[in-house]
Amino acid sequence: MEIIRIPKIMQATAKGHLVRGRTIGFVPTMGALHDGHLSLVRRARQENDLTAVSIFVNPIQFSPAEDFQGYPRDIEVDTGKLLKEQVDILFMPDTKAMYPGGFLTHIEVEQISERLCGAFRPGHFRGVATVVAKLFHIVLPKRAYFGQKDYQQTRVIKRMTRDLDMDIEITVCPTVREKDGLAMSSRNAYLSAEQKRSAAVLFRCLSEAAASLESGIIRVQDITRGMQQILRDEPAITEVQYAGLFDPVTLGEIHEIGGDALLAIAVKMGDTRLIDNMLVMMKKER
Amino acid sequence: MEIIRIPKIMQATAKGHLVRGRTIGFVPTMGALHDGHLSLVRRARQENDLTAVSIFVNPIQFSPAEDFQGYPRDIEVDTGKLLKEQVDILFMPDTKAMYPGGFLTHIEVEQISERLCGAFRPGHFRGVATVVAKLFHIVLPKRAYFGQKDYQQTRVIKRMTRDLDMDIEITVCPTVREKDGLAMSSRNAYLSAEQKRSAAVLFRCLSEAAASLESGIIRVQDITRGMQQILRDEPAITEVQYAGLFDPVTLGEIHEIGGDALLAIAVKMGDTRLIDNMLVMMKKER
Numbered sequence: 404m405e406i407i408r409i410p411k412i413m414q415a416t417a418k419g420h421l422v423r424g425r426t427i428g429f430v431p432t433m434g435a436l437h438d439g440h441l442s443l444v445r446r447a448r449q450e451n452d453l454t455a456v457s458i459f460v461n462p463i464q465f466s467p468a469e470d471f472q473g474y475p476r477d478i479e480v481d482t483g484k485l486l487k488e489q490v491d492i493l494f495m496p497d498t499k500a501m502y503p504g505g506f507l508t509h510i511e512v513e514q515i516s517e518r519l520c521g522a523f524r525p526g527h528f529r530g531v532a533t534v535v536a537k538l539f540h541i542v543l544p545k546r547a548y549f550g551q552k553d554y555q556q557t558r559v560i561k562r563m564t565r566d567l568d569m570d571i572e573i574t575v576c577p578t579v580r581e582k583d584g585l586a587m588s589s590r591n592a593y594l595s596a597e598q599k600r601s602a603a604v605l606f607r608c609l610s611e612a613a614a615s616l617e618s619g620i621i622r623v624q625d626i627t628r629g630m631q632q633i634l635r636d637e638p639a640i641t642e643v644q645y646a647g648l649f650d651p652v653t654l655g656e657i658h659e660i661g662g663d664a665l666l667a668i669a670v671k672m673g674d675t676r677l678i679d680n681m682l683v684m685m686k687k688e689r
Numbered sequence: 690m691e692i693i694r695i696p697k698i699m700q701a702t703a704k705g706h707l708v709r710g711r712t713i714g715f716v717p718t719m720g721a722l723h724d725g726h727l728s729l730v731r732r733a734r735q736e737n738d739l740t741a742v743s744i745f746v747n748p749i750q751f752s753p754a755e756d757f758q759g760y761p762r763d764i765e766v767d768t769g770k771l772l773k774e775q776v777d778i779l780f781m782p783d784t785k786a787m788y789p790g791g792f793l794t795h796i797e798v799e800q801i802s803e804r805l806c807g808a809f810r811p812g813h814f815r816g817v818a819t820v821v822a823k824l825f826h827i828v829l830p831k832r833a834y835f836g837q838k839d840y841q842q843t844r845v846i847k848r849m850t851r852d853l854d855m856d857i858e859i860t861v862c863p864t865v866r867e868k869d870g871l872a873m874s875s876r877n878a879y880l881s882a883e884q885k886r887s888a889a890v891l892f893r894c895l896s897e898a899a900a901s902l903e904s905g906i907i908r909v910q911d912i913t914r915g916m917q918q919i920l921r922d923e924p925a926i927t928e929v930q931y932a933g934l935f936d937p938v939t940l941g942e943i944h945e946i947g948g949d950a951l952l953a954i955a956v957k958m959g960d961t962r963l964i965d966n967m968l969v970m971m972k973k974e975r
Contacts, residue, residue: 410854418856422708507799508818508852514793532794532852540854566794568696568826570704590840 404486406493410501410541411495417455417543425452427492429544431535434458435589436484437448439579443548444488455492456485462498463509464530470674475592480661494542501537509533512559512566516652519555520669523644525600528559535560544548547571550668552578554659554680555654555666578679580606586679593675602672605679608633608646609666613683615653621685623648623656634670644669644676651682660685690772692779696787696827699780703741703829711722711738713778715830717821720744721761721875722770723864726943729834730774732862741772741778741828748784749795750816752905756960780828787823795819798845798852804940805841806955807965809930812936817843821846825857833857836874840951840966841940866892866967872965887925888958891965894919894932895952899969907946907971909934920956930955930962946971 407413417427428451430443436458447454458481465471478495485493509529515521516528539547549557557575564571579587584606585599594602612630627647634643648657651665667680693699703713714737716729717902733740744767751757764781771779795815801807802814825833835843843861844936865873870892871885880888898916913933920929934943937951953966 414854414856422710426706505848506852507796507800507801508849510794510795510853511797535854537854540856545796562791563794566792567824568700568823570700571825 404482404493406492406495408495408497408500409494410537413492413496414541414543415450416492420453420651421543427451427453427455429542429547430456431542431547432452432458433460433474433621434481434545435592436481437587437589439550439552439587441484441488442578442579443550444485444490446574447546447548448489448597450546450574451544452598454489454490455494455544457494457496457538457542458492459496459534459538460481461496461501461530461534463502463529463533463598466524466526469524470593475589485613488593492542494538496652501534508673510536510563510567512528512562515555515558515562515654519645519667521555523669523676528556531556532559532563534565534678536563536569539564539569544571546574548576550578551575551638552588552679554651554667554682558652558654566589570599582662584610588677590675590677594672598672598675600641601637602677604637604640605632605668605670605677608668609679609681612648613681616660616664616685623657623660626666630666630668634668639672640670641673642671644671646670656660690768690779691779692768692781693784693933694783695779695897696782696823699879700779700780700827700829702778703827707829712739713737713829714738714741715828716740717824717828717831717833717835718742718744719746719760719875720941721763721878722765722767723865723873723875724838725838725873727774728865729836729862730771730776731836733832734775734967736832736860737830738906739777741777741780741830743780743782743824743828744778745782745820745824747787747816747820749819750813751883752810752812755810755874756876756879756881763948772932774801777903778828780824787820796822796849796853798848801841801844801848801940805935805953807841809955809962814842817842818849822855825850825855830857834860835864836864837861837968838874838965840937840968844938844940845944847858848866870896874963876963877960881956884925884958884961887923888963890919890923891954891956892937893965894930894954894963895967898934898952899967902946902969902971909943909946912952916954918953920954925958926956927959928955928957930957 428447510532583603630646647666649665669678714733755815796818847859869889916932932954935951
C-alpha cells in the first residue's frame with residue numbers, strides 16, 4: 404500500500420494510472436475506520452483496477468462548537484485495516500496541504516444541504532461538498548463509495564457531481580450494523596457501554612415505522628408520532644432533532660403516503676449526535 | 690472543426706484525447722468573438738495538441754436586470770472565425786444541457802468575488818465560477834486561456850482552480866485594443882459610433898494614471914482623483930462605478946504606494962457597462 408501525503412503527488416500518481424487506462428475506486432473517509440468503511444473498500448476493490456482510500460478529518464465541515472478536535476483518530480489501527488483489505492493507495496494529507504493560506508472557495512448545494520442535519524449543522528454540507536470536490540480532483544476516481552448511513556451526504560454529493568458535470572459514479576452502499584441494529588459510526592466510540600445499548604433504539608424505531616407502513620398505517624402523522632414516542636421513551640436520548648418521513652430526493656417533509664420515502668432520525672445522547680435512516684417503499688393502495 | 694453540443698459527448702471526446710496523451714487548450718467564451726478571443730485561441734494552439742473553444746452565453750452570471758437576452762449572438766460569423774483559426778473542437782451546448790431541471794450547485798470564491806465589479810453585479814462571479822468549473826469538467830483541458838480585460842474574472846478562476854485542486858493551468862493573455870486604445874469587448878457592439886469614440890477615454894485614463902505613477906506622483910489619492918476627473922469630464926459617461934488603484938491579488942483598495950498595483954475602471958455609457966484595467970509596478974523610492 405502506497406501512502407501519499409502530498410496532494411500534487413497523489414494527483415500525479417492518479418494521472419499515471421489514468422493514462423494507462425486503469426480505473427480508480429475511491430473511498431473518502433475521516434478515519435476511525437469500522438466495518439462500514441471496510442464494506443465500501445471491498446466494493447471498490449471488486450469494481451475497479453485500483454482502490455484508493457483517503458483519511459482526512461476535514462475541519463471545514465465541523466462548526467466551532469462541534470467535535471473536530473476530539474474526533475477519534477487512530478492512524479495505526481486504520482492503516483492495519485486497510486493493508487489487510489489490500490488497498491492500493493492511502494491518501495492522508497494534512498490540513499495545511501488541503502487548506503493553504505488564502506483559501507477562499509466553497510461549493511454549496513442549495514436546498515438539500517439546508518434540510519435534516521443541515522438545519523442543525525449550518526455549513527456542514529458546504530464543507531463536505533467542498534472537500535469531496537477537492538478529493539475528487541486529487542484522486543481522479545472513476546467511482547466513489549459512500550455509506551447510506553450518511554444519507555443526506557450521499558444526496559449532496561450526487562447532486563454536486565451531476566450539477567458540476569464531474570465524470571464520477573457515486574455508489575451508495577448499505578449501512579453496516581451491530582448485531583443489535585446500531586448503525587456503525589466512528590462517533591459510536593464516544594458512547595458509554597450503557598449509551599451504546601440504548602442507542603439500538605434508533606434502529607428499532609426505524610424498523611417499527613417501516614413495519615407500520617407495511618401493515619397499512621397510512622397516515623404520515625401517525626408514523627411520525629410513533630417514531631417520536633419511541634425515541635422520547637428512551638431516557639438516554641437527551642434531544643430528538645428530527646424523526647420522521649422525508650422525500651428521498653428533495654429531503655423535504657412528506658405529507659402524503661405514496662412512492663419511496665426516507666425514514667430518518669437524528670438524536671443526541673449527551674454530547675454525542677447519532678443519526679440513522681431507512682429507505683422504504685410506500686404503497687398508496689393496500 | 691468538430692462541433693459538439695452535448696456535454697457527455699464533449700466529455701467522452703476529451704477523455705479519448707487524454708488517454709492518448711494529447712493535451713487540450715481551452716478558450717471558454719460567450720461568443721460574439723473579436724480579436725481578443727482570437728488571440729487566446731492562437732495562444733492555445735501554440736501550446737497544446739488540440740484547441741477547444743466553447744460558446745455559451747451563461748444565464749447564471751447575469752442578474753435579472755442585465756443583458757442576457759440581448760447579449761450579442763452571431764454563431765455563423767463566430768464559427769467562420771474559429772474555422773479560420775483551425776480550432777479543433779467547438780463546444781456549443783444549449784442552456785438546458787448545462788442547467789437541467791433540479792440544478793442546485795454553486796461555487797463561491799469569497800472576498801475577491803465581492804469587490805470591484807462584484808459589488809455592482811451581485812452573484813456574477815458565482816455564476817462565472819460555477820460555469821467555468823462545469824466547462825473544465827466537460828472539456829478536460831490541460832490549459833485554459835482568459836483575457837486580462839476581465840481581470841477580476843481571471844483572479845476568481847485562478848483562485849478556484851487552486852483551491853479545488855483542479856489540475857489546469859490558467860493563462861492570462863494581454864488585452865487586445867482598438868487603435869485608439871479601446872479594449873475589445875463583445876459589449877462594444879452596444880455602443881453608437883459616437884459613444885465608441887468617447888470610450889477611448891478609459892484607456893487614456895489608465896495610461897495617464899500609469900504615467901503619473903512613473904513620473905513620481907506617489908499619493909494614491911492623487912492618482913484616484915485624477916482618474917475620476919478624466920472620466921467625469923467625458924460627457925458620454927453616465928456613471929463611474931469605480932476607478933482607482935487596487936491590490937492585484939486581493940482586489941482590495943490600495944492606500945500606500947509600493948509593489949504591484951491594478952489600475953481598474955468600470956463606467957456606464959447609457960445602458961452599456963464598460964470595464965478596463967492595467968497592471969503597473971509602483972516603486973516605493975524614486
